[in-house]
Amino acid sequence: MPRDFNRIVLGLAVFLALVLTPVWTNLFRSVPPLQDPEIATRNIPGKDKCVLPSVEMKVTHMNLLNQWRDSVVRNDQRDYATADGRHFDMSLSRTCMNCHTDKAKFCDRCHNALAVNPYCWDCHVEPLVQPASMGTEVR
Amino acid sequence: MKFGFSLLILALLIVIPALGASLGGAPFWGIVIPYCALLIFLVGFTSRVLKWAKLPVPFRIPTSTGQQKSLDWIQHSPLDNPSTGLGVVGRMALEVLLFRSLFRNTKVELKEGPKLVYGSSKWLWAGALAFHYAFLIIFLRHFKYFVEPTPFWVVGMQNLDSFFQVGLPMLLATDAVIVAAISFLLLRRLLDARIRYISNASDYFPLLLILAIAATGILMRYFFKVDLVGVKKLAMGLFSLKPVVPEGIGAMFYIHMFLVSSLIAYFPFSKLMHLAGVFLSPTRNLANNNRMRRHLNPWNPQVKVHTYEEYEDEFRDVMKAAELPLDKEKQCPKAS
Numbered sequence: 408m409p410r411d412f413n414r415i416v417l418g419l420a421v422f423l424a425l426v427l428t429p430v431w432t433n434l435f436r437s438v439p440p441l442q443d444p445e446i447a448t449r450n451i452p453g454k455d456k457c458v459l460p461s462v463e464m465k466v467t468h469m470n471l472l473n474q475w476r477d478s479v480v481r482n483d484q485r486d487y488a489t490a491d492g493r494h495f496d497m498s499l500s501r502t503c504m505n506c507h508t509d510k511a512k513f514c515d516r517c518h519n520a521l522a523v524n525p526y527c528w529d530c531h532v533e534p535l536v537q538p539a540s541m542g543t544e545v546r
Numbered sequence: 547m548k549f550g551f552s553l554l555i556l557a558l559l560i561v562i563p564a565l566g567a568s569l570g571g572a573p574f575w576g577i578v579i580p581y582c583a584l585l586i587f588l589v590g591f592t593s594r595v596l597k598w599a600k601l602p603v604p605f606r607i608p609t610s611t612g613q614q615k616s617l618d619w620i621q622h623s624p625l626d627n628p629s630t631g632l633g634v635v636g637r638m639a640l641e642v643l644l645f646r647s648l649f650r651n652t653k654v655e656l657k658e659g660p661k662l663v664y665g666s667s668k669w670l671w672a673g674a675l676a677f678h679y680a681f682l683i684i685f686l687r688h689f690k691y692f693v694e695p696t697p698f699w700v701v702g703m704q705n706l707d708s709f710f711q712v713g714l715p716m717l718l719a720t721d722a723v724i725v726a727a728i729s730f731l732l733l734r735r736l737l738d739a740r741i742r743y744i745s746n747a748s749d750y751f752p753l754l755l756i757l758a759i760a761a762t763g764i765l766m767r768y769f770f771k772v773d774l775v776g777v778k779k780l781a782m783g784l785f786s787l788k789p790v791v792p793e794g795i796g797a798m799f800y801i802h803m804f805l806v807s808s809l810i811a812y813f814p815f816s817k818l819m820h821l822a823g824v825f826l827s828p829t830r831n832l833a834n835n836n837r838m839r840r841h842l843n844p845w846n847p848q849v850k851v852h853t854y855e856e857y858e859d860e861f862r863d864v865m866k867a868a869e870l871p872l873d874k875e876k877q878c879p880k881a882s
Binding site for chain 2: 408409411412415416418419422423426428429430432433434438439441443462465466467469470472473517519520521522523524526
């Protein structure tokens with residue numbers, strides 16, 4: 408065998424170990440299962456449906472928020488009518504967070520799992536979690 | 547022609563999963579294909595490197611671009627033509643991390659005169675560097691799908707990547723960089739007649755494939771949305787060897803995954819093996835110490851030699867009689 412054979416094999420082993428990081432970190436460690444976001448208002452009449460159907464919300468909520476933001480900030484249009492005739496005040500803190508009161512158990516569960524870190528909360532207030540009351544009048 | 551062929555193969559690699567995934571059989575596209583690709587990669591990569599490792603490189607190959615170390619008063623360049631192991635580490639680091647060789651790329655032009663002019667040309671270097679680092683960051687970012695909890699460095703990386711806060715979902719700067727850089731590298735091959743002449747399908751295809759992977763990824767982020775939580779469940783299932791296929795991940799994901807699997811499976815058979823090859827380049831990874839140390843070819847056959855000393859010993863008397871000069875006079879007890 409050539410002189411450097413052992414060194415090359417060592418390098419190869421290090422490379423393969425690095426490439427397989429996701430395998431051994433998942434295999435030899437107890438991985439907490441991904442937690443689904445908690446829908447707190449599922450059984451509260453009037454609050455049991457999201458603005459758009461849930462399947463759509465799951466993937467397009469940031470587009471909706473963007474649309475709302477532009478509509479409010481640029482056009483001063485604050486009323487959003489859904490296809491099924493419901494009306495919402497276009498607001499992150501007062502509408503979304505009125506139903507999804509617990510940011511940590513809702514938004515953050517998905518976002519933490521996917522390294523999403525929206526900067527919205529630099530300015531917008533997330534509601535204080537108050538177990539009994541659902542009302543959150545923050546702006 | 548060669549470009550057309552690459553384009554055709556790429557089209558097939560997109561159409562097959564697009565049709566296939568819409569017909570169902572998600573476990574096949576989401577589990578079987580990636581596992582096969584990973585297996586081909588691991589076996590192919592290992593055997594290719596082992597094959598290279600077995601090739602002997604008995605001599606130092608001093609095709610270097612700097613003055614080698616010789617006499618003290620001749621200035622030597624320790625990084626371009628190192629004579630020590632440490633210098634080699636430096637040269638390899640420059641090569642692997644900063645693409646030193648590409649930095650030396652020159653362009654030949656025929657000017658009025660006619661005059662042949664060599665000029666520095668840094669575009670290839672800049673494009674390659676931008677492409678490789680963007681690719682690396684994008685690859686590392688994907689660890690958010692592979693590992694739970696998401697590693698902190700992925701979060702930091704993603705925050706930096708979306709630094710400009712453009713749009714929602716936020717624009718990731720590396721996405722823009724990689725598309726621009728691959729497009730440049732591809733156009734460079736297509737538009738310059740001389741580079742086109744030396745380009746093969748195996749040059750176009752990897753670029754096209756990676757471009758398509760980036761494009762499907764960006765499409766997924768903005769236009770054909772997929773359920774990313776489902777994607778993470780699928781990816782972690784694969785890596786923890788307990789594969790699951792969550793319902794309702796969009797078709798675009800399976801196209802993306804199939805293209806990535808193609809890249810991984812194609813890797814060991816392609817020029818992409820320069821990932822390993824760059825570390826095994828004999829002109830880069832050997833110290834040029836030919837002047838300090840004699841490198842013997844280990845498998846040289848034993849040559850039976852007859853040295854002059856032995857020759858003289860053998861013919862001393864005859865030579866003396868013929869009055870030929872001798873190196874060694876016959877040992878005579880009295881004279882000594």
